[in-house]
Amino acid sequence: MYRFALRMTGNTWAAEEIVQDVFMTLMRDPKKYDAKLGALGAFLYGVARNRVMKHLERLPRKLLWKRRTKTDRLRNCFAGRVHAGDVGGNASACST
Numbered sequence: 001m002y003r004f005a006l007r008m009t010g011n012t013w014a015a016e017e018i019v020q021d022v023f024m025t026l027m028r029d030p031k032k033y034d035a036k037l038g039a040l041g042a043f044l045y046g047v048a049r050n051r052v053m054k055h056l057e058r059l060p061r062k063l064l065w066k067r068r069t070k071t072d073r074l075r076n077c078f079a080g081r082v083h084a085g086d087v088g089g090n091a092s093a094c095s096t
Contacts, residue, residue, distance in 0.1 A: 001048055008052040018051045 001022065005015035025047055026033060033043045 001044060004045065005048055005052055008049075009055055014055055018048060018055060021051050022047045 002015055002019050005018040006012060009015055009018070022044055026044065033040060037043075
């Protein structure tokens with residue numbers, strides 16, 4: 001769950017807070033989880049997804065855009081794609 005929150009937010013502090021909040025939600029009100037509706041893991045990831053979305057909504061738009069473009073560049077590097085303007089496609093182009 002921590003890895004999920006970290007990937008979605010890109011921030012270790014935010015990921016830790018989200019995971020803590022997810023488990024505190026379950027501890028405060030365990031009746032929110034209904035085993036008939038699905039697995040506990042699915043419920044917890046759903047709560048985590050909602051917390052991540054709230055976190056991202058609160059970020060200033062500039063920071064969110066900057067984080068997305070950096071993430072996109074890293075995804076392209078891992079996929080073996082070369083950025084426009086990179087010469088020769090060397091690995092140093094992927095270090096941001």
